[in-house]
Amino acid sequence: MVIPIVVCPNCGKNTPEGKFCEHCGASLQTPQTFQQPVPQQPVYTQQPAGVRKEKNAIGAAIASAIWAGLGQTYNGQLAKGLGLWLGLFFFYALTLTGGEFFALFVIIIWAYGVYDAYTTANKINSGQIPYSDANIGHFVGFILGSIILAVVISAILAALFMPYY
Secondary structure (H helix, E strand, O other): OOOEEEEEEEOOOOOOOOOOOOOOOOOOOOOOOOOOOOOOOOOOOOOOOOOOOOHHHHHHHHHHOOOOOOOHHHHHOOHHHHHHHHHHHHHHHHHOOOHHHHHHHHHHHHHHHHHHHHHHHHHHHHHOOOOOOOOHHHHHHHHHHHHHHHHHHHHHHHHHHHOOO
């Protein structure tokens, strides 16, 4: 069964034929003069104040001090954390292969990671950066992934730089 559609003479919207318009409630039974539809103003209702989630800036800094990039992972920035960890590990590996000069880069990257984790958590708390949840899977994946990468990169470096006897 097809229900005929009519144009409401009051609001101008298509509505199923019947006694009243589904949109504005005007009668469809009596002839009315077409009026320009009045734009409806959005109705904003007061939302209940929810609990605002915040990051622990000191916790983020401590996590990054213990494991490079872990504070960034806590802040919801997994890619940044992985990048910091890779940079630190790369320069650490170069230091171990005889480039003591690269130890300075290790310290700089590590210190920057701690600083960045702390300031990013504060920016999240102030609303400058959107809040992003980090679950336990992110932490476990980050730590296991960085251990696997460390083993693989170490094996490659050992194969390249260790003398064969």
